[in-house]
Amino acid sequence: MPRFLLLAVLLIVAPLTLFVSLLYGSLDLTAAQVFNALLVNTPSLEHDVIWQLRMPRSAGAFVCGALLALSGTYLQVLLRNPLADPYILGISGGAAVGALAAILLGLSWGVVNFSALLGALAAITVVFGLSIRAGSWNVHRLLLTGVVLSAGCSALISLLLVLAPAPELRGMLFWLMGDLSHAENILPTLALLLLLAALSQWQAGSLNVLSLGQLKAKTLGVAVWPLQTGIYFCAALATVCAVMLGGTIGFVGLIIPHLVRLLGVADHRWLLPLAILLGGSFLTAADTLSRTLWAPNQLPVGVLTALLGVPAMLLLLSRKR
Amino acid sequence: MLSCENLYLRYPGKLLCRNLSLELKPGKCWGILGQNGSGKTTLLQALSGLHEPAGGSIVLNGRLLQSYSRRQLGQKLGVLLQEEDSWFWGSVLEYVLLGRHPHVASLFGWSAKDEELAWQALQKMELTEFAQRQMNSLSGGERQRARLAQLLAQDAMYLLLDEPLQHLDLRHQLQTMNLLRELAAKQGKAVLMVLHDMLWVARYCDQVLLLHDQGHTVNGTATAVLTRENLEALYQCGLRQYGAGQDAHFIPGAD
Numbered sequence: 001m002p003r004f005l006l007l008a009v010l011l012i013v014a015p016l017t018l019f020v021s022l023l024y025g026s027l028d029l030t031a032a033q034v035f036n037a038l039l040v041n042t043p044s045l046e047h048d049v050i051w052q053l054r055m056p057r058s059a060g061a062f063v064c065g066a067l068l069a070l071s072g073t074y075l076q077v078l079l080r081n082p083l084a085d086p087y088i089l090g091i092s093g094g095a096a097v098g099a100l101a102a103i104l105l106g107l108s109w110g111v112v113n114f115s116a117l118l119g120a121l122a123a124i125t126v127v128f129g130l131s132i133r134a135g136s137w138n139v140h141r142l143l144l145t146g147v148v149l150s151a152g153c154s155a156l157i158s159l160l161l162v163l164a165p166a167p168e169l170r171g172m173l174f175w176l177m178g179d180l181s182h183a184e185n186i187l188p189t190l191a192l193l194l195l196l197a198a199l200s201q202w203q204a205g206s207l208n209v210l211s212l213g214q215l216k217a218k219t220l221g222v223a224v225w226p227l228q229t230g231i232y233f234c235a236a237l238a239t240v241c242a243v244m245l246g247g248t249i250g251f252v253g254l255i256i257p258h259l260v261r262l263l264g265v266a267d268h269r270w271l272l273p274l275a276i277l278l279g280g281s282f283l284t285a286a287d288t289l290s291r292t293l294w295a296p297n298q299l300p301v302g303v304l305t306a307l308l309g310v311p312a313m314l315l316l317l318s319r320k321r
Numbered sequence: 322m323l324s325c326e327n328l329y330l331r332y333p334g335k336l337l338c339r340n341l342s343l344e345l346k347p348g349k350c351w352g353i354l355g356q357n358g359s360g361k362t363t364l365l366q367a368l369s370g371l372h373e374p375a376g377g378s379i380v381l382n383g384r385l386l387q388s389y390s391r392r393q394l395g396q397k398l399g400v401l402l403q404e405e406d407s408w409f410w411g412s413v414l415e416y417v418l419l420g421r422h423p424h425v426a427s428l429f430g431w432s433a434k435d436e437e438l439a440w441q442a443l444q445k446m447e448l449t450e451f452a453q454r455q456m457n458s459l460s461g462g463e464r465q466r467a468r469l470a471q472l473l474a475q476d477a478m479y480l481l482l483d484e485p486l487q488h489l490d491l492r493h494q495l496q497t498m499n500l501l502r503e504l505a506a507k508q509g510k511a512v513l514m515v516l517h518d519m520l521w522v523a524r525y526c527d528q529v530l531l532l533h534d535q536g537h538t539v540n541g542t543a544t545a546v547l548t549r550e551n552l553e554a555l556y557q558c559g560l561r562q563y564g565a566g567q568d569a570h571f572i573p574g575a576d
Contacts, residue, residue, distance in 0.1 A: 209422050213406045218371055220475070221395025221423030266410035
């Protein structure tokens with residue numbers, strides 16, 4: 001598919017998905033009511049439902065999906081490994097250990113988030129500290145360090161789950177599988193997404209060159225060390241913010257960059273914005289389904305992302321020569 | 322001018338180059354010959370700013386090489402690496418266009434000049450009809466021509482090439498050497514090549530550097546350096562010489 005067309009389609013699909021997500025919930029609203037609530041600032045039940053309940057969650061889902069897709073794309077270039085996803089370097093593992101420990105201790109949601117942040121920062125520091133040697137990145141060492149740290153965090157997560165009493169266990173499992181119901185003030189995260197999107201567009205040409213290898217990129221005028229360090233921290237930041245918004249939602253960061261590539265776009269100047277739009281739309285759609293399919297109960301959104309993503313990916317793979 | 326003075330190069334546990342001084346002047350072609358592991362690639366990488374010398378200095382146009390930014394170096398030095406990862410995500414044209422990266426001013430795409438230079442490079446390497454093919458679908462020789470095309474599109478004043486003729490058939494070897502010679506003669510570019518075939522060196526290079534074991538080097542004009550004695554000492558095997566000067570060629574096996 002030509003990339004202009006793909007961009008145009010996604011520029012329509014993204015707001016449409018957000019709009020549809022605002023239609024569904026425990027209170028049935030018509031499209032006209034949603035439009036009215038969005039455009040007119042008069043106090044009403046619909047206005048409150050849209051702006052205080054549904055919009056934070058839907059926009060949170062969009063931003064979270066976009067950040068995961070962006071982080072996945074970054075890490076696939078940095079590690080030069082198609083299997084890389086936002087969680088491969090143990091950042092989400094560190095966040096999960098922090099969050100679950102706080103849930104286990106019965107602390108408030110704000111403290112849980114802060115604890116997740118501390119866990120993620122600890123993981124980022126450990127991986128960065130152990131991967132750098134003499135001012136250069138060793139990508140294999142980075143990958144191994146991340147994978148080992150992830151494994152360690154998985155063991156700690158299992159331990160915390162075993163120790164958890166039954167009432168806390170459900171909340172902990174939802175956090176692990178992804179849960180967007182706590183998405184509230186998303187403006188700072190949205191601002192970060194826009195900043196990262198601008199940064200990535202600025203460096204997209206250099207990412208294209210970096211995909212040829214470090215030495216080659218240097219010969220073509222890329223300052224490799226600052227670029228790789230920048231990618232690492234941008235990916236880490238995107239992952240931390242996504243995890244704080246929605247827990248560890250799997251599959252989006254891995255599959256979205258590949259879906260865009262399978263649609264015929266691999267040039268990072270196009271791949272990055274397309275992945276942001278597709279990732280956001282995809283997670284918004286998955287979240288809408290997760291809260292409507294089995295209403296009034298909710299399905300973990302991570303289950304939906306896999307259930308939707310696997311067939312889409314397999315279909316595209318089978319059609320690709 | 323790209324030059325080095327009293328250069329020492331070290332690879333873990335091995336001295337590769339001792340007290341080497343040379344000057345790569347515009348319009349001239351240099352050939353480097355040496356045994357496997359003698360430091361040819363390391364020297365080329367040091368001159369490109371990719372390998373830290375153990376001693377001495379490298380100067381480009383009157384300034385130390387390390388005082389340039391990567392981007393500035395990318396504009397002035399075109400480097401053909403000996404090896405490159407084989408996977409690439411896009412078409413041959415997209416690959417060749419990446420050679421323009423050090424010159425790119427826009428965030429959103431290539432300028433008309435970038436595109437023009439890329440197409441000219443493809444034409445020179447007889448790859449025009451391959452432009453839209455996926456890079457990964459090319460044969461080894463075609464891929465080498467695409468790498469050379471990317472280097473041509475980079476349009477640098479100094480060309481440092483590590484085994485530019487690898488994987489090429491005879492006609493394309495000849496074409497490439499003629500092209501490099503022409504770039505030196507007509508556009509004043511300075512060319513430095515690591516080669517294994519003494520015939521090409523004798524015919525196309527003005528200056529030759531022989532890299533011996535233990536960092537010992539011999540350099541000078543091609544006619545002076547390419548003698549049977551020098552080359553036998555370099556490769557440690559007997560050689561027979563036919564012809565002389567630019568037509569000199571050497572065949573293994575003692576008289």
